[in-house]
Amino acid sequence: MTVAVAFENTSRHFGAVVAVDRVDLVIEEGSFFAMLGPSGSGKTTCLRLISGFERPSEGLIRIFGEDSNDIPPNRRPVNTVFQDYALFPHLDVDDNVAYGLMVRGVPRGRRKDEAGRMLELVKLGGYGRRKPSELSGGQRQRVALARALINRPRVLLLDEPLGALDLKLREQMQDELKAIQETLGITFIFVTHDQGEALSMADQIAVMNEGRVIQTGSPREIYEHPRTRFVADFVGSSNVFPPEVSVSFGEAEAWSSLRPETVSLAPPGTGRVDGHVVSVRYLGASKRVTIAVRDHLVAAIIAADSPVPDQGGGVSLVWPAGSFHVMDDD
Amino acid sequence: MRSERKASVLLKCAAVAGLLFLHLPILLIFLYAFTTEDTSYVFPPPGLTLDWLAVTWNRPDVWQALGLSLRVASVSTVIAIVLGTLCAAAVSKARFFGRETISLLVILPIALPGIITGISLRSAFNILDIPFSTFTIILGHATFCVVVVYNNAIARFRRLSGSLIEASFDLGATGFQTFRYIVLPNLATALLAGGMLAFALSFDEVIVTTFTAGQQQTLPIWMLEELVRPRQRPVTNVVAMVVVVVTFLPILAAYYLTREASSSRST
Incomplete structure (x- = not known):
């Protein structure tokens, strides 16, 4: 080339x-x-x-x-x-x-x-x-x-x-x-x-x-x-977690990103971490759900027809292994 | 309704009165160009004649004064266009130390009373041992002619976006081509208007001229001299009339030219 x-x-x-x-x-x-x-x-x-x-x-x-x-x-x-x-x-x-x-x-x-x-x-x-x-x-x-x-x-x-x-x-x-x-x-x-x-x-x-x-x-x-x-x-509406949050989510202790579309919802107690729904926004074919896990917000993008608890309702978050992406701290 | 109508009639009267006040004296000048009485202006004129046209035509001093005025006005306008454009280009397109000061110094001569410009030029010419001539008159006039061209050009330069010039270079044009095909066409009407104003300013300038002229007379100075001589007075009126007619045409032309240009450039 x-x-x-x-x-x-x-x-x-x-x-x-x-x-x-x-x-x-x-x-x-x-x-x-x-x-x-x-x-x-x-x-x-x-x-x-x-x-x-x-x-x-x-x-x-x-x-x-x-x-x-x-x-x-x-x-x-x-x-x-x-x-x-x-x-x-x-x-x-x-x-x-x-x-x-x-x-x-x-x-x-x-x-x-x-x-x-x-x-x-x-x-x-x-x-x-x-x-x-x-x-x-x-x-x-x-x-x-x-x-x-x-x-x-x-x-x-x-x-x-x-x-x-x-x-x-x-x-x-x-x-x-x-x-x-x-x-x-x-x-x-x-x-x-x-x-x-x-x-x-x-x-x-x-x-x-x-x-x-x-x-x-x-x-x-x-x-x-x-x-x-x-x-x-800058590039995407990604979830960005500081090292201490990554650790608490069971991942490596480093700045990490997690794409919202890799996150899915499950009934409370069945997924990797539990939290409650803060807001739901419809984006046409999908919807964007913001979930508070302890005092950290996590965004998930899921199909528009999948069931979501009402605001304040408990959910559990699921993501495939290896979804966390480790980044440089700057 | 009634009072509104009354006010508008009043307004019309005021407008007509204003216009008469402005233009009646000019018409009187025209009228006395044809009077038969040649030593004093009496109203109404005792009789009308076309003789003064012929008399004026045959007076060599009129032709000399007119020739000098035209020469001075043309040369100082050309100087003003070249220097004023270059200066406006530098001040609007480049950043350098003392930029604002230069801008102020260029504009100063028009704010300064003509008598100050006149005296300072006269002493400067004396100190430098420059004999008074057509050349010194032209220099004197150029000082204030540059200002009007500069002001017109800089306003246009500010509107001329810098990316136009870059676009021209980007497309392969040389500096000269960019000036010829992009800068000049966008500047042309501003330079025309500025140049005409400069020409007109120079053409009827008296104060600076009296200080910078030697023995020659420009047309306005010739007129001033002529008015105090109680002989063949209507000759002055004939000259004044011709000047009015001749200067009116290019101003009219400039008005229509710039009007068309600005209406087709509406963005």
Whole structure:
């Protein structure tokens, strides 16, 4: 597998602030890669290091093996879909999309054909003569996507691509982005603070916090085997237990995570620990039950049709052996 | 209902009176361009004639003054557009030590009374041994022309999102292409409006000019001199009339140009 982008001990300081802290990261060609983290975790700075709008204070970024530290943004095989789309307000959709070809001196006729093809790809055929101000938010994003793809970049960067869209549009765009990435076969790297988005779209995720990459892996690895408490907290609505609680539950004395969907309910006295029901929330096909065990809350996600005692009722909790996942304490 | 109607009639009267107060003097200037009486302004004019147009046309001093004014206004406007745009770009897009101070210093000349600017420029030219000429008038005018261009440009720069410029680089454009295809088109109407205002300010400037001019006369100074001479007075009125007509056209054009641009940019 070819490596598209590699961070080699890369740091970026802004004065005393360390935005990116000694990051080592390998992003393979053709992958759909997510950089996931809370705001201020350095994920957008990482994106700007790849696009070339920031230079590493230390270390380097390789793009297809080449040290890119001295390559300016306009000569990198990388294009960006900006968070605010950054469409040129004085140009119509056609000219926006064809801009990358225009500045490279491609003749007008070919530019128009190519722009038309890109607009078809993002399902905006026939919108070429409109101005960006005449488009909806979702349409603007499609134009930004077509514009970034027209130069046939080897890597496409997307900065919070779905952040400004409403829920329905967001789900639709997730599917479409995934489909476009599979059609073109190029590397997509996107930045998001939404773990759901990262888990459903990406095939590789890097979880970031305070300028560092905490864990990289497939969505399944990240979700099922969070390496640290931070990842467990941030990535999913997992149960996180301190060492003393883990021990009292009969498990190893260490910070541990327990996925709510592995927990099931049994009559009092028959399971591993006893507690009482605090709340029940319906989630459609399932429901989320919160149970107090001594003074610790445990969440369980069970099928919507399984019986649950009333609030305050006693239950016992059951989980398969090996469900507890031991994590680093940080 | 009744009182409301009364108030609106009153308001109409006030509005008409206000407009007359503003514009009647200008109409009177037009009227006296055609009077037959050439030493004093009597009302009503004893007779009307078109002779003064021909007289004005044949006066070389009018042409000289007009030529100088146009030259000064054009050159200081060009200087103002170049310097004002560059300065606005620096102040709005970069962070550096003394940024706010520079912004203040650029705006200061318009807040300063013209007489202060005039005196300080005059003594500066004296100290530096620069002879008074067209060049010194242009420098004097450029000090306040830069301000209006700067103010227009900086307001537009602030609205121009930084990611537009980054997007252009990202798509492969060079710095020059980004300026040519992205920055300039978004700045154009602001520069047009600023440039016209600068031109108009320079064209009728008197105070700074009296301090920085040598023997030459710009049009406003020529008019001032002409008014105290009791001979061929209507020539001044003819010149004033032509100036009003000629300056009104570009202002009208600018108004329609910027209006169309802003209505099609509604977001």
